Amino acid sequence: MSSAVAKDASTVMLLRDGTSGIEVFLQRRVKGMAFAGGVTVFPGGGVDPADGTADIAWAGPSPAWWAERFATTEPTAQALVAAAVRETFEECGVLLAGPTADTVVSDSSVYRQARGQLERRELSLAQFLAKEGLVLRADLLRPWSNWITPLAEPRRYDTRFFVAVLPEGQRADGETSEAAQVLWRTPADAINSWTSGVDILMPPTWSQLDSLAAFADTAAVLASEREIAPIMPTYRPGDAGRPLSDFPDNERYFAMLPGGGILGPR
Template sequence: MQSNQRATTGAVSADAGDAIDVTETRGLGGARLSATVILMRDAPDGPEVWMQERVLSMPNYPGITVFPGGGVDTRDFPGRSWDDGELWTGRSGVALARQLGLTKYKAHAVMFAAVRELFEETGIFLVVDHYGNLLDDASIYHEHRLALESHSLSLTDVLQHNDLVVSGDLLLPYGRWVGKSERGTWFDTFSFLAAHPEGQEPDGNTGEADDANWFPPGLLIEGWRHGLVRFAPSTWMQLVELAAHDTVADALKAARDRTITPIVGDPVDDERMEEYFHRAPKDRIGRHL
């Protein structure tokens, strides 16, 4: 379904995040709040996920293959006079907050960070127009994508000036992991599952990744078993779970109303992670899938 909205360009000052203390961006134990999006599509041989291998110069998780995502920052929070109906449709922010175990205020920021990071890193824009139609062409918002990357605009700016809204129905909460990067930085990361929107195509045009593409979850796991690809524990477990589904619809159905319980640290005693922690293969540095 095609949106009839045209992108408005130019820097716009936003009140989103006004007077937000940096501590608002912290989650459990002071870890930085972050969000990732597991983007899935159906393919002839089964579902595929969009993955990207982070460049080696990244301070956190260099060379690791990840889902698109990043940290929550102050521009992802609503203004203090926030009304759900202004920039949000579908499932309510209150319902999302209850599932995530967050305040409504932080749940809004986590969802907006997920939408923003996915758009910045892939060009996929999971928003709807004022008719409730999912965009089938996000390319007209390319200048906004660049402005979001440079922090000269917030997602709130882009939505307000193009009559677009975030839909709470498009991204399903999938997991919450509180873990430490190899650098020692702690992240409180919320993962969301989303179906690839028809008409939009991810492009991987991000300076944070050396490579990006669609892969079957099972192939990624086999690549890990042969030392050809590296994952954080959360990514590995989520890929194993997703590999059990025959279609995207099956994966989305299983994710609905999923209980989101935080996993803190490395769950070395979790039997689901036995292969990851106790039978991990030797990495073959410089090799790719």
């Protein structure tokens, strides 16, 4: 039986500096969703065909630069960055765009109607930016990692993870049909909530939180240079309690996993 093709997807770890260090925006997905229902994740989703349009007003590293970082083609790289900006706006109301190449909107709530149109696919990101005279700020994003769903899964994604800092004046919210709860947490607190059985963290989310916990502030995150190699865990159904391997620190993940090391819904 052939494996499902992995769909390109973008996920954004939205950060801010808090009193106890870096905080990251997380959302607990609505239970019953086809993919990762009830799981705590970062904002993100699949690339839409319209994300790859060539006429997006763009500021920052070129698609060629992103293509090199994520080991892909320029059109795919452009679509991934556009999807990262679109999904962040759709899912938490944060807009990484501005009137000029060196500014960013301070109040994204004025685009509430367009946000709904984007989510319903009545409007493309390129159309929205052109209509409002906005420039996509690719320089506000940084590439972080690349995870691919195991071959055995029926629904697969080739997900590129980005980091971005919450623009001054903007607010991340929970006004999306996909999230049952949203909150800001330090990476350590998010992992502690998982180990106590309150939240469910799949390996990619846990891994990103674990990596962010090493940084003192958002400036250090943005200044870091990441070597990005694709990570595709291997699924072994016969391995009781530890069915996934071939991802960084997989033994530590399962050792910390609540419920006796069993991976699955709780």
